[in-house]
Each structure stands twice: as C-alpha cells, then as structure tokens.
Amino acid sequence: MAARIALKRALPSTRSAFTHSPQQPPRFITRPFSASLPSLAPNPNPSTSASSSPSSSSTSSSSAPDYAIPDPTRPTHFGYETVTEGEKRERVAGVFTSVAESYDRMNDLMSFGWHRVWKDHFVASLNPGFSPLTPGPDPRGPQHILDIAGGTGDIAFRMLHTAHVVNANPAVRVTISDINRAMLTVGKQRSTTLPASQQASLSFVEANAENLSQTRPLHPYPSPIEPTTHDAHGNTEQAFFDPATSTASIPSASVDLYTVAFGIRNFSNIPAALREAYRVLKPGGVFACLEFSKADAHPVFNALYKEWSFRAIPLIGQLVAADRDSYQYLVESIERFPSQAEFRDMIVDAGFVVAGDGWEDLTGGVAAIHKGMKPRA
Amino acid sequence: MACLARAETTPRILIGPLRRSSRFVCLSSRESTSITIPTARTISTRPQYPRQQQPLRPLPRSPVTPATTFRTYHSHDHPPPPGPFTPAETALLCAAYIHVPRHGFTAEALARGARDAGLLDISPSVLPGGESGGAFRLICWHLYTQRTALGGKVGGLTGDAGSPITNVADKVEALAWERLKGNAEAGVVGRWQEALAVMAHPSYAPTSVKELAQLADEILYLAGDSSVDPSWYSKRASLSAIYAAAELFQTTDQSPDFRETRAFLRRRLQEAARMGGAVRSISEWIGFNAGAAVNVLRSKGVRI
Numbered sequence: 044m045a046a047r048i049a050l051k052r053a054l055p056s057t058r059s060a061f062t063h064s065p066q067q068p069p070r071f072i073t074r075p076f077s078a079s080l081p082s083l084a085p086n087p088n089p090s091t092s093a094s095s096s097p098s099s100s101s102t103s104s105s106s107a108p109d110y111a112i113p114d115p116t117r118p119t120h121f122g123y124e125t126v127t128e129g130e131k132r133e134r135v136a137g138v139f140t141s142v143a144e145s146y147d148r149m150n151d152l153m154s155f156g157w158h159r160v161w162k163d164h165f166v167a168s169l170n171p172g173f174s175p176l177t178p179g180p181d182p183r184g185p186q187h188i189l190d191i192a193g194g195t196g197d198i199a200f201r202m203l204h205t206a207h208v209v210n211a212n213p214a215v216r217v218t219i220s221d222i223n224r225a226m227l228t229v230g231k232q233r234s235t236t237l238p239a240s241q242q243a244s245l246s247f248v249e250a251n252a253e254n255l256s257q258t259r260p261l262h263p264y265p266s267p268i269e270p271t272t273h274d275a276h277g278n279t280e281q282a283f284f285d286p287a288t289s290t291a292s293i294p295s296a297s298v299d300l301y302t303v304a305f306g307i308r309n310f311s312n313i314p315a316a317l318r319e320a321y322r323v324l325k326p327g328g329v330f331a332c333l334e335f336s337k338a339d340a341h342p343v344f345n346a347l348y349k350e351w352s353f354r355a356i357p358l359i360g361q362l363v364a365a366d367r368d369s370y371q372y373l374v375e376s377i378e379r380f381p382s383q384a385e386f387r388d389m390i391v392d393a394g395f396v397v398a399g400d401g402w403e404d405l406t407g408g409v410a411a412i413h414k415g416m417k418p419r420a
Numbered sequence: 421m422a423c424l425a426r427a428e429t430t431p432r433i434l435i436g437p438l439r440r441s442s443r444f445v446c447l448s449s450r451e452s453t454s455i456t457i458p459t460a461r462t463i464s465t466r467p468q469y470p471r472q473q474q475p476l477r478p479l480p481r482s483p484v485t486p487a488t489t490f491r492t493y494h495s496h497d498h499p500p501p502p503g504p505f506t507p508a509e510t511a512l513l514c515a516a517y518i519h520v521p522r523h524g525f526t527a528e529a530l531a532r533g534a535r536d537a538g539l540l541d542i543s544p545s546v547l548p549g550g551e552s553g554g555a556f557r558l559i560c561w562h563l564y565t566q567r568t569a570l571g572g573k574v575g576g577l578t579g580d581a582g583s584p585i586t587n588v589a590d591k592v593e594a595l596a597w598e599r600l601k602g603n604a605e606a607g608v609v610g611r612w613q614e615a616l617a618v619m620a621h622p623s624y625a626p627t628s629v630k631e632l633a634q635l636a637d638e639i640l641y642l643a644g645d646s647s648v649d650p651s652w653y654s655k656r657a658s659l660s661a662i663y664a665a666a667e668l669f670q671t672t673d674q675s676p677d678f679r680e681t682r683a684f685l686r687r688r689l690q691e692a693a694r695m696g697g698a699v700r701s702i703s704e705w706i707g708f709n710a711g712a713a714v715n716v717l718r719s720k721g722v723r724i
C-alpha cells in the first residue's frame with residue numbers, strides 16, 4: 044500500500060523531471076521518456092567532422108524543440124521532501140518499475156507483442172561474438188559492443204547471451220549507454236540477475252547519443268545510498284545526464300558494433316548521432332538500428348495499422364495509464380520518423396557503406412533493421 | 421585467389437553501375453579478365469537505383485525485332501545494369517568466397533574473408549539475409565556470379581568433336597554443362613548440399629527459385645532461342661527443372677570430371693525434347709528432387 048502511494052507521488056514528478064520546461068508547447072506536456080522529436084532538418088554542414096561540438100549542432104538544428112536538449116539550468120519539478128532512507132528506496136523502486144513497465148506496455152501495444160521477436164532477430168542477425176576458429180585469441184583485441192539508448196538493457200543482455208553463451212566468447216564487452224539515468228538504473232538493477240561473468244563484462248554509461256565525447260559512468264538516479272536533490276553544481280538533480288558533469292568519453296575507433304533499438308527516433312539531431320556512431324566505430328565496425336518504421340508497401344495493412352496506432356493507442360493509454368499525451372507522442376514520433384529509404388540515405392550520408400538495400404523490413408515494415416559499415420580508411 | 425591478388429590499390433571512383441570487369445571478380449584463377457575490386461575508399465556507398473529487377477521474361481519478342489530492343493540487359497553495346505550487390509558487399513563476399521571450398525557457405529567463411537579484407541569479425545553482419553548471418557547472401561553471390569559469367573563463355577562453346585555448336589538444343593546443353601562445371605571450378609560441389617538446405621528455408625526459397633528461373637532464362641537467351649509462343653514458358657520450366665536435378669545429381673557424383681552428371685544432363689534434356697512437354701518433366705523433377713532432397717537432408721541428420 045505504502046509503495047502504491049509512493050509510486051503515485053513519485054510518478055508525475057519523475058515525468059516532469061524528464062522533460063519539463065515552462066516554455067514548451069502545451070501539446071507535449073507529458074512525455075515520459077523521450078525528450079525530443081526527430082529533427083529532419085537537413086544538416087547545415089554535412090562535412091563537419093564528429094569533433095565539432097554536437098551540442099552546438101543540436102541547438103543550430105532549427106526544428107529541434109528546446110526541451111529536446113537536456114539543459115542543466117532548466118528548472119525541474121523533482122523536489123524531494125525529507126524522507127527516510129527506507130521510504131525513499133521504496134519510492135525509487137516504484138518509479139523505476141513503473142517506468143520500465145510503461146516502456147514494455149507501449150512497445151507491446153505498438154508492435155502487438157512482436158518487439159521481443161524483433162529484438163531476438165536483431166541480435167541473432169548480428170551474431171555478436173562470432174569469431175573464426177583460429178589458434179589463440181583475436182589479435183585485434185576483444186569485441187566491444189556499444190548499445191546506445193540501451194534503456195533497461197533488453198538488447199545488451201541479449202547481445203551478452205549470444206556472445207558469451209551461444210558463441211562461447213567471454214571476451215566480448217558490452218557498454219549500455221543512455222541519456223536517462225533512471226532507465227540505466229533500472230537496467231543495472233535488472234542486470235544483477237545475470238551470471239557473474241556477464242555482469243563483469245557490462246558497463247553502464249550516461250551519455251547523450253549526439254555527443255559521445257562527453258560521458259560519465261552511471262550515477263544511479265536518484266542515488267539510493269546518498270539521497271541528494273542536488274548535483275555537483277548545486278542544481279536540482281536531473282534524471283537526464285548533464286554533459287557539464289562528464290568525466291570521460293568514448294574514444295574514436297574503439298567500438299566493433301554500435302546498436303540502437305527503438306531509440307533513434309527520439310534523438311533531436313539524428314545526423315549528429317550518426318556522425319558520433321561513425322566516429323566511435325572501428326573501421327569495419329557495424330552500425331545497427333532497430334526502429335519502428337513504415338508499412339507503406341502494404342496499403343491495407345498500413346491503413347489498419349495507422350488506424351490502430353492513431354486512434355486506439357492513445358485511448359488505451361488514457362484508459363490504462365491515464366496518460367493519453369505520452370502515448371500520443373509515441374505514435375507521432377513513429378509517424379515523423381523518416382521512411383526506410385530516407386533513413387538509409389542518412390546513414391550513407393554519415394559515411395557508412397550499406398549492403399543490399401541497407402535495411403530489412405520486419406512484420407511488413409512495422410519495424411525495420413538498418414545496418415551500415417564504417418569502411419576501411 | 422584472383423580476387424585479392426588483383427585488388428586495385430589505386431583509388432578509383434566508380435560512378436554509376438559497376439563496370440563489367442568487376443562483375444566476375446572471383447570466378448576462378450584462370451579467368452584473365454581485367455579485374456577491379458573497389459577498395460573501401462573508392463566505392464560509391466549508395467546502392468544504385470533503380471535496382472536491377474531483371475524480369476523473368478519480358479513480353480515474348482517478335483522474331484523480326486532485334487533482341488536487344490527487349491533485352492537490353494544482354495546487349496553487348498550497353499554496360500550491364502548494376503548487380504544486386506553494393507560495392508562494399510562485393511568486396512566482402514569476394515573475400516569470403518575464397519573460403520567456401522574449405523568452410524562452406526558459412527559464417528566461418530565470411531569472418532575469415534572479412535579478416536583477409538582487413539575488416540572485423542563483426543563486419544559480415546552488415547550483409548542482408550537475416551539469421552543465416554550472411555550465408556544466404558554468399559550463396560546468392562555464387563549463383564549470381566556464375567550466371568552472369570555464362571555470357572563470357574558462350575563464344576568458346578564447342579561440341580564433342582571440338583567443332584563449334586550451331587544448333588540451339590546443343591547450345592542449351594553446353595551452357596548448362598558450363599554452369600555445372602562452374603560449381604566444380606569454384607570448388608563448391610562438396611558444399612552444395614548445405615547450400616541447398618539454406619536455400620530451401622522458407623524465407624529464402626522465393627529468391628532461390630527466382631534465381632533458378634533467371635538461370636534458365638539466361639541459358640535460353642544465350643543459346644539463341646527465339647521462340648515467341650507459349651512453349652517458351654514450358655521450355656524454361658523444363659530447363660529449370662532439369663538443371664536443378666542435374667545440380668543435385670552433381671553433389672553425389674564421384675565420377676572423374678563429373679562425367680556421370682554430364683550424361684545425366686544430356687539424358688534429361690533429350691527426354692524432355694522427345695516428350696516435348698514440360699508437364700511431364702516437371703512432375704518427374706518434383707518426384708526426383710523430393711526423393712533426393714529427403715535423402716540429402718537425412719544424411720545431414722535432419723529427421724524427416
């Protein structure tokens with residue numbers, strides 16, 4: 044019972060902590076996880092190398108709403124009263140569970156439960172950790188997988204399983220990265236059920252996908268050990284990673300496989316994220332993206348799916364979660380995401396080479412997998 | 421080996437469709453075509469559109485119209501349309517193809533090829549083909565390069581006595597035999613049963629069947645078959661059936677130079693010509709192939 048009340052109290056404030064800014068348009072008032080809409084504005088300077096500050100490119104992107112850019116100075120409404128440590132832990136757990144559950148529920152609604160199958164297929168088609176049988180370990184060092192917008196770890200855990208168990212390659216390391224510390228904290232909690240060897244190969248990193256040269260190891264949100272409402276600068280603690288607090292970076296040419304599942308449509312500057320992906324990948328490294336897409340090839344199916352997503356899902360969101368707006372956002376963000384071919388061209392524009400069409404449709408195009416390889420220099 | 425040894429190091433921008441010379445890059449070492457392999461830097465990254473959609477068969481052409489009007493694909497005056505493989509893919513598949521005789525159409529061959537090409541173990545995962553992990557794409561590469569290489573062999577066809585072949589039926593047989601020899605020269609005969617098992621997978625079967633039809637199409641075209649009546653369709657169907665049967669026969673043929681396979685091919689084609697009907701050979705083919713396929717799969721430990 045107490046947990047329930049705590050959850051009720053904590054939930055709206057967490058939500059505001061993700062996105063709220065006083066100036067934002069009223070239509071997008073509640074948006075539980077992603078802070079942004081995809082910006083399709085052409086990149087004003089496509090040749091700019093990844094070293095140019097992605098945060099400046101974010102701001103220059105005309106169609107990126109300002110609330111899309113995490114801003115440490117923006118006031119949030121996450122205010123704690125003084126609570127006992129035990130009470131706080133309960134509350135924190137409540138928030139996290141509800142955030143994670145809400146994700147799963149939305150993915151289930153949008154994909155009719157298919158997203159689990161898609162994720163399995165995504166990971167199987169990448170076959171992480173596969174190595175030809177040669178004597179001794181790979182002279183080029185162990186495989187490093189970076190799961191961007193990794194949230195609660197769905198993809199990363201599957202990668203680890205395939206690499207360590209299926210391909211018997213325990214040298215593979217996986218980094219889960221997300222801009223949302225709350226999501227990462229859930230992921231970290233979930234990872235405690237994995238075998239110890241797999242846990243040891245996992246790391247959690249706070250980062251904005253648009254600028255991977257500013258990162259920091261996960262500081263759980265909110266800190267369960269040391270309740271504080273303020274960050275190092277005396278600002279109210281943010282659920283978002285604040286680049287001002289960065290202590291590390293993801294080096295160039297350090298990653299074998301970059302994955303992003305159901306995350307990229309939330310980025311405010313997709314070209315910047317693609318440039319960063321290109322930068323951190325080793326030559327020969329692979330960019331792989333799983334995302335909701337367009338079922339345009341099948342008109343009848345598409346019409347039904349649109350009807351379902353635009354009418355039914357927000358209604359269900361309202362009835363089930365009393366949260367129509369965020370479900371509405373989900374549907375709209377999918378609709379606004381570029382078509383398969385447009386997104387393939389964006390990947391190519393970032394410098395990647397593709398094979399075949401560059402993408403594979405899943406379930407008639409409701410979702411698609413895009414892949415690109417960083418060519419040898 | 422041809423493929424790596426000949427890899428061009430001078431950067432060269434390939435614009436538009438791949439040049440013809442880069443299409444037959446990995447056939448066999450005796451191939452002396454000038455070869456250019458796009459290096460990573462030179463490749464044009466975006467797949468060329470419109471994608472090649474080689475029709476199974478356009479409208480039957482009139483005997484008085486030059487074939488090239490309808491079949492620009494085969495025209496010798498025009499550059500060939502881009503193949504279904506991007507340059508990056510071509511480089512990767514080409515490097516992996518060398519490892520097929522030893523390692524089969526497998527992730528192992530692909531990873532070894534990637535290493536040879538200076539890429540990473542993960543690189544082949546960029547290939548389409550879902551959960552076969554690029555293996556099906558490697559099979560497609562074999563089918564495509566072998567099929568498109570036939571055009572270059574048509575001029576040198578000779579009959580048993582070394583004399584040039586003039587009649588269409590004999591040319592069909594000679595071309596089908598060239599194609600079967602291609603399997604032997606590429607060293608994939610011992611790997612072909614595994615490949616068939618992958619090709620039979622429900623998600624790959626449509627592509628596999630289409631590729632077979634394109635092969636029959638190519639052989640009939642190159643042999644100079646110019647029939648315009650509906651019998652063309654039955655001819656193509658028979659030829660597809662006979663070729664597939666002969667290929668399966670080849671996988672178990674121990675005779676020197678696959679002599680038995682050649683005899684099998686000849687018998688089947690002669691029978692088909694005698695019967696004059698596709699229907700009969702198709703039903704025969706289904707019977708033969710179903711039986712053979714079951715045996716093949718059983719021998720692989722599949723429980724049927």
Ligand SMILES: C[S@@+](CC[C@H](N)C(=O)[O-])C[C@H]1O[C@@H](n2cnc3c(N)ncnc32)[C@H](O)[C@@H]1O
Pocket residue numbers: 076077078079146191192193194195196197198220221222223226250251252253303304305306309310311
């Ligand atoms: C729908 S979740 C996907 C989680 C996980 N990959 C999965 O498939 O279940 C989207 C994630 O994208 C993250 N995200 C949104 N914008 C981001 C950005 N700019 N940089 C990094 N992560 C971002 C959100 O915090 C959220 O965790």
